[in-house]
Amino acid sequence: MLRAFLRTEAGSTSVLLAATVLALLWANSPWGDTYEAFWHTPMGISFADASFSLDLRHWVNDGLMTVFFFLIGLEVSYEVRLGQLRDRRLIAVPAIAALGGMLVPAGVYLLFNFGGPGAGGWGVPIATDTAFVLGVLAVVGARCPDPLRAFLLTLAIVDDVLAIMIIALFYTAGVSFPALFAAAALLAAIVTLRWLKIWRAPAYIVLGFALWVATLQSGIHPTLVGIALGVLVFVYAPSDHKLLLAGEAVQEFTSEPSAQAAREAARRVQRAVSVNERLQLRLQPWSAFVIVPVFALANAGVRLDGETLRAALTSPVAIGVALGLLVGKFVGISLGTWLPLRFGWGVLPGNLVWGQLLGGAAVSGIGFTVALFIVDLAFKDPVIHDQAKIGILAGSLMSAVLGWVIFRLAWDRGGVCAPPEAEPEEELPELLSEPVGPEDRVRGPENAKVTIVEYGDFECPYCGRLHPVLEELRRKYPKDVRLVFRHFPLRTLHPRAAPAAIVSEAAADEGRFWEMHDILYDNQRFLTDADLEHYAAELAVQPWTNVPEHVARIARDEESGRESGVRGTPTLFLNGRRHQGPLDLNTLSRAVEELRAPS
Incomplete structure (x- = not known):
């Protein structure tokens, strides 16, 4: 949305x-x-x-723009309840x-x-x-x-809401209290309809227009009405029951097409989506x-x-x-x-x-x-x-x-995530401080000529873009390249990176680290606890067991990264030496070619 x-x-x-x-x-x-x-x-x-x-x-200004602010209210309601602001x-x-x-x-x-x-x-x-x-x-x-x-x-x-409040408090020449009380009563009537779960559009349109007129007559800027009404519009995630009914209706239409079946399928599909989302879809182009x-x-x-x-x-x-x-x-x-x-x-x-x-x-x-x-x-x-x-x-x-x-x-400056407070001007070490050992998460042949160590963060977008590049390198050089992943979650930037790292280590206990690694990078925008538990269930992993051991394991990776001069993600070391160039396939392929060539 x-x-x-x-x-x-x-x-x-x-x-x-x-x-x-x-x-x-x-x-x-x-x-x-x-x-x-x-x-x-x-x-x-x-x-x-x-x-x-x-x-x-x-x-x-006072009429049409109320629709614009109504859409902002809809978006606030959606994002707070179901979106990124939950x-x-x-x-x-x-x-x-x-x-x-x-x-x-x-x-x-x-x-x-x-x-x-x-x-x-x-x-x-x-x-x-x-x-x-x-x-x-x-x-x-x-x-x-x-x-x-x-x-x-x-x-x-937030800026718009505060600005409209400032308009109401500081740029109102005079307030008509009878009109203001009428507006409050109309708003209460709309809230009551919502509480009673009465979803008749004509009732809301009539009450909404009356509320707009009353607010305008009160001397308060009526665009405040738009935000208030948008926030009040009901929003919900599609329930399994409604999705099931919608699926059955669509299946019935595909098996026996008819006008009545099409209407029923459309009605059930529409009801599976909240009024908030439907209104956004219809009103956004107009706004x-x-x-x-x-x-x-x-x-x-x-x-x-x-x-x-x-x-x-x-x-x-x-x-x-x-x-x-x-x-x-x-x-x-x-x-x-x-x-x-x-x-x-x-x-x-x-x-x-x-x-x-x-x-x-x-x-x-x-x-x-x-x-x-x-x-x-x-x-x-x-x-x-x-x-x-x-x-x-x-x-x-x-x-x-x-x-x-x-x-x-x-x-x-380059495709690397670094915490806002960690951008030091310093000479960074060139060599990997901690050699690859049996504790590392390794993908590829043990005798590979080129070992690529990545310090990564599952929520970092640049790591996400690098992921398919590294996979392509493995496919391109199946016998000569192996990958090593070490955790370096940037907690101040990526609040979900550390929990994702813990779940990946829980998967490692079951021998499924790289499967979880791929799932997490394929779903970077969806790393809530519920999402992580869902991914763990797919791999039959208990995500929150042995958490202290997993936290300690991640901390060891972070410590080795700091000693190696890692300040952001992704940071790569090729055969123990820091990679300084771009992180695209051509550049990394040339680096691999140089390392695998006979000396």
Whole structure:
């Protein structure tokens, strides 16, 4: 589900960017006056003497964007209950990073604007734009692994929720308590329907629309409704019973095809999947390719003539917003990531190094959606309003460029995972400190001419990519290459690596180490305790027996690795000497050829 969400949002980035450019061209064209006139066109509904009207921009900002935040709520609910965020330890770091990524940008902005006419805009640079960030990560491609996307998505979600709370607390001109009480009553009615397990879509649509209207009338930003309703949508893993019924219905249709059998099969298959997932599948394309681009078209238009740009270059509002996004976000998120890791308050989702985390902190300075919301709420002066928009565009562009550069530099350092706190500048030993012995896990002929010792981590993505390369080397040189695997779990980076290593040693007790080794690398993204127990059951292994002995065995591997100068994974030694080059098949094949050639 997470990857599907990422692909959809990333694919929409070009549409979103095109809409932003179109808004700028429209606002700066000879017909620029029509831009504001069009978006201020009133539109509403009326019944008898009752009427409800907003201009087009507010229908987009307050109405359509509620669907966008509804999808964020759906994603939060799914990831917390079934996805990557079900481990509460993984939430602490991005949540604190998001908090740092709001406090520091606000502070940077106030350095330039405290006490001035733009002081109320301190909330503008605090928000990260989820859609644009995911789009930049798509451009980054393989340099950004899935766990970093999950980390940044969590950060952006927390950021959005906190930003909307800030809007409700600090950017609400006045609160209508009767409307607020009505909204609370409607929300309670929706919660009651959910508790009673009444799943009638019309009831939720009517109550949801009424809740949106009541929240809007209360003075609180109605996009908060979207997140609240998304979180409340029921999500569950498919039960064995529902899967069995779905399978039987499909089998009945394939044996005796008919319209009725097709309808029943479709109904049972659909019911096996939660409403949350079905709604995400239906609404994501609308949000990604229609709603968010229309929002950009309605809000990104600002005049960029010479006079406006000269004023922006010296405007404390524009400078504060731009530096808040570029510098404040980067520093705040980096510190907010380091602190909980330093004091053990949480863990990362795995597979991450500091270069990737810093790149993620940089691209999180792309502010757009909520930032533009706050601009409209914070500034009534059209001049300051436009300067803030220019600051958003400039800061977001520079943040995207900075993030791309950091990712590029981090990638060029090579495909090795190293803990964020362990990147020493030192002369590393060239030779393996502990020769291969009977205690090692060896695969291949004992008299092989080339012995490759790998210090690896079952959750390390680079080890996962190296795994098929080493297997291909064994197939290519079946008599001349043997592999030795030694454990080097990076606990600060990969929280599931140590349990996976323990299970592999339990398999070794049954003579099935390499079978478990292959299973673990083939399923790197699924290493929870339940997953490990499932793999152990497949091999008839008792995973948590003799744990102290297995921990001691892993510790001996780690100690030999540290003495050999291992600082990250994977690290290879060929015939006892450290391999310094790339880890691709061609490079390793040449190294093997040199070692097996007669001297």
